[in-house]
Amino acid sequence: MPLTLGVIADDYTGASDLANTLTREGVRTLQTIGVPDAALALPDADAVVVSLKSRSVPADEAVAMSLAACAWLKARGASHILFKVCSTFDSTDAGNIGPVTDALRAATGAAIVPVTPAFPETGRTVYMGHLFVGTVPLDESPLKDHPLNPMTDSDLKRVLGRQSAGRVGLVPLKEVVAGAHAVAARLEQLALDGRTAAIVDAVFDSDLEAIGTAAAALPLSTGASGLGLGLARAMVAEGRVIRQAIDSAAIARGIGGLAAAVAGSCSAATLEQIAVAEATMPVLRLSAERLVTHPDEEVAEALAWARERLGTGPVLIAASADPQKVAEVQARFGRTAAGLAVEHGTAAISQGLVGAGVRRLVIAGGETSGASVDRLKLPAFLVGPEIAAGVPLLRTEGQAGAPMLLALKSGNFGGPDFFGKALAMMGVA
Missing domain, CATH: 3.40.50.10840 (Putative sugar-binding, N-terminal domain)
Known part of the structure; x- marks a missing residue:
């Protein structure tokens, strides 16, 4: 190659x-x-x-x-x-x-x-x-x-x-x-x-x-x-690369299943996107404090909440919070401990959602995306069409089991309707 x-x-x-x-x-x-x-x-x-x-x-x-x-x-x-x-x-x-x-x-x-x-x-x-x-x-x-x-x-x-x-x-x-x-x-x-x-x-x-x-x-x-x-x-x-068009249909072909979104970013853009998503899908807001003090219980309760709703449409689980609340948690537990708690908690939730049958997953936040992909042991992606500037649709390659569709969004990227747009491009009605 x-x-x-x-x-x-x-x-x-x-x-x-x-x-x-x-x-x-x-x-x-x-x-x-x-x-x-x-x-x-x-x-x-x-x-x-x-x-x-x-x-x-x-x-x-x-x-x-x-x-x-x-x-x-x-x-x-x-x-x-x-x-x-x-x-x-x-x-x-x-x-x-x-x-x-x-x-x-x-x-x-x-x-x-x-x-x-x-x-x-x-x-x-x-x-x-x-x-x-x-x-x-x-x-x-x-x-x-x-x-x-x-x-x-x-x-x-x-x-x-x-x-x-x-x-x-x-x-x-x-x-x-x-x-x-x-x-x-x-x-x-x-x-x-x-x-x-x-x-x-x-x-x-x-x-x-x-x-x-x-x-x-x-x-x-x-x-x-x-x-x-x-x-x-x-x-x-310079002719070092021959330009080729994307086969957009091939990226999503044959992938259905349940759909969900997970957010860990605290950026202003992601906070607005979560607020917009609340009008169209169930949204659960996690407690950053409990992710530090009682992580297993917070994750288990979030997954139980999701399983009750996934059959009727996509859900969004968010550990995102405004800067003042984030600062308060960091002041109590330390910046590193608080950040790692959110990463580990959201990654465990992503893994649990996939275990519950989710095959179309949107993840917001760089650290959340990294921790989730690691937890899911996904080795590679084919890169598909653009959802928003800087955010493509991805099809998993090389992992055990059925392929999945993912969107990995940096916290500051995407418009207010990002979650709905991403799920629509994954074929979620």
Whole structure:
């Protein structure tokens, strides 16, 4: 299975987001969960997105996981490696974006790594090295209240510089607007000046195309799905990938069964989506406190509630709560303990729902999605049509038992009616 593009994603929903972007651009794409087992049979693809759950683990663990994925991808011929991170650059001063980028730079022999989380389609832009969410700087957006990685600095040169062993430069917008040759020249000069990474400005999709063309000639880049968009368009334009349309009908063919949704994200977008869903389906709101203090009982009661209702239509079980309630639970039990309790509880609920016959499952939240997919032991997905920007329909591949349809949604993605739209695309009336 020769590859053109290899991707290492630091969480599962981000991997789906990137896989969706590549597929939409006509790149045959597979998403794997972790580094695939040698015995796992995978169909041919132009790109493989290796999904890791490395965003919030200790930096040395993230580095080891990423290097293993890089070795697997390079062994299968990937000519370029993209380290896929969140479009909001979720990380702390200890990492993990900087340490992983440093390690992958050494493994691929890259002189300098272009870095941009810009994805204008979803409102993420970078100007003079500062990340904007919509019209406000990152540190003024709701991401300042992220329960795991609160983002309090919009200057990505500073953020990455605090994490990295090397020095960080900037490719300003005026160079990007001048085109791929100007971007490449700026990167080359920064490398000669001793910079090992460079934040690259991007405000429009055309900027991503220039960056993608310049990055595709290098062994490594770091960025969000917007950079994947630029790389895909560059590789198609250069003839390295033959553009192919998605067979949307084949993705969902033959998959029925019960349907449900699980939410663990506390983002403003997901909270609004849950509120909208309450008008069309039963919604159970979990107690974050009980997930810490009495997890088995809270999970069992949630599954009993679901089993009583699944026969008449989809249900939604949510551990999501507004930032004030989340802060109160974190203050009582600690941020790490509270976060892990929600992850483990929602994953156990996802497993229980599948055990009850659910074959069409929507999961909201990066950590919730990662924990759930791990618990279900799903090795890989075929990437289908787009549900919302950054969120594709996925068909499971390689697991024991009947195939399933999934949607793995990053907390901030999707419109207010996301849950209903996702279930409709899965064939739920």
